[in-house]
Amino acid sequence: MEYTQLRSGILIRRYKRFLADVRLASGEEVVAHCPNTGSMRAVNVPGSRVWLSPSRNPARKLAWTWEWIELPMPGAPPALASIHTGRANDWVEEALGAGRIAELAGYTTLKREAKVEGARLDFRLASAGQTTHVEVKQVTLREEDGHGYFPDAVSERGRRHLESLATRVALGERAVLLFCVAHTGIDAVAPAAHLDPAYADTLRRVAAQGVEVLAYGVSVTRDMEGMPGQAILTRRLRVDLERQPPSACVNVTRE
Template sequence: MDYPELLPGTLLRRYKRFLADVRLDDGREVVAHCPNTGSMRGVNVPGCRVWLSPSDNPKRKLAWTWELIELPQPDGRLAMASVQTGRANRIVEEALRADRVPSLTGYAELRREAPVACAGEKASRLDFRLDDPERGTAFVEVKQVTLREPDGHGYFPDAVSERGRKHLEVLMDLAEAGQRAVLLFCVAHEGIDAVAPAEHLDPAYARALREAATRGVEVLAQRCEIRREGKRPVAIHLGEGLPVDLERRFTA
């Protein structure tokens, strides 16, 4: 996925969930839309370099959107992380259509926001449904991972996620009904090399994820790769697969 031309600046603060104050490199201070409504633990770091996308849509209240942040790593490198949760599904869809998710290749049809009927409950929606006359059906739910704890691992979720746990329950029901059910962690942080459930933040989700794996839900992770021209990020796409360690526990 190509980015529009991004402008660099420095994060001053994020507040009211949807707003971020940024000082652009040309000295202007602007208010940017923050498209991540979660805790942003580990990626809300004032003083770090950020990248904003501009908009000339007169109907928008804010002309800027916060897309990326550069985070210092223990080895002195800077790792870029995407804070734009709305791009995760587009990144994964592009990869699915290009057969860049190795275990999900060869499906003839892809549908977004697939409705799923669950016994005794209202219908739910999962991010993708893949269909093929020979391979059958696969349901895929995508979760973006950006939390890197000091032990170097990535963790999900970054706060209690009741919605995420309900998605796991839907996936478990599908797997037990004989359907293929997949949870795909879209790892949008260049410094993360493996993923684990964040039991220290949401023990109920961690238990549900381990249970889902035993009940037939496939748990995958792939890292986002950010292409640069010079120092400027110009594109992001789904790259290599990463290990998922369901038993790992972070202790501060």
Template sequence: MRYPELVSGTLLRRYKRFLADVRLDDGREVVAHCPNTGSMRAVNVPGCRVWLAPSDDRRRKLAWTWELIELPQPDGEIALASVHTGRTNRIVEEALAAGRVEELADLGTVKREARVAGARLDFRLGDGEGEASYVEVKQVTLREVDGHGYFPDAVSERGRKHLEVLAGLAAQGHRAVLLFCVAHEGIRGVSPAAHLDPAYAAALRRVADQGVELLARECRFERDAGRPVGVSLGEALAVDPGRDLPVQRSI
């Protein structure tokens, strides 16, 4: 996926969930749309460099959209992370259509937003009305003090419902997959966040035993002279359902 030409600045604050104040590198202060309804734990860090997408659409209330943030890591490196959850499914869809997720290649047509069992899952793979594979995608950006990635970043009843739907599909003989899209360069493995949502962690461990497949893929960001210009789904990362983190601080 290619980004529009992004503009950099410094995050001042995020507020009212959907708004962020940013000081652009030219000194202007702007209000950007924050396309993320979650807690943004560990990626809402004032003072960090952020990347915004501009828009000249006069119908929009805000001319800027917050896309990415650069986060300093304990080793001195800078990790890029996406805050735009609306980009996640497009990144995964491109990879599925191109057969770049080996475990899910050659399964037929990729259909978005499959409605099953009173819920909406992100993708249905298959042709016709016969046996199908279902994929639910979750973006991961929470990197905790142990250097590991965790999901969710807050209590998620909707996430637990998706797990139950996937387990029901697996029981019916369908292939049911939970795919973690890791949109933080500093994360090299994923686990359920039992320290934030113990019910979700217990449910994930249970459905994994019931046939739901757990996959994780990194996001590979492309840069041109330091500017992010694109992102694609990259290598597989490990999913460890049994890992726990008792500490409730994040970096």
């Protein structure tokens, strides 16, 4: 995905879930759409540099959409994290088409938003009689130990998706949970047992039942001024289902 016409600014605040006040580099303060309904733990950082994309719809109430935030990394260059949860499936679809997800290569058909009994999963891949269902979850939570964690708040919906994947396995199909890591400072992913122990327990159980768990991270080019350019899913990351999160972390509210 190529980002063009982005505008940089400083995040003032995010509020009412869908709104963010941003001070543009010009000094103008604007209200941007925040396309992320989650807690945004660790990526809602007022005072941070952010980038907005312009809307192509003249009838839309808000002219800007919050896309990226820059976050400090101890002993390393700043990281970029995507705010727009809707980008994850686009990155995954592009990577599938390009064959960059080795574990999911070789399929001849792809369907997005595939219906299964009691749920809708992000992708259905098929080839030579084999059907694979893929559910994508975007990861942006980086805790103090440097690991990425999912979810960033209690997610009953996410747990139901795990159960749907396990059902597909029981029916003889292949099922994959794919963590799309949209934070360039994350190199490994674990279930967030400190935020949603039920999700972590369910993930470990369905993995033992045959649901495959993968993690791939986005790579982002930047120009001389730090502006994000092309973003593609390229980095194969480690998944550690048994990792214990930092004891200093505390629970957050239900999504």
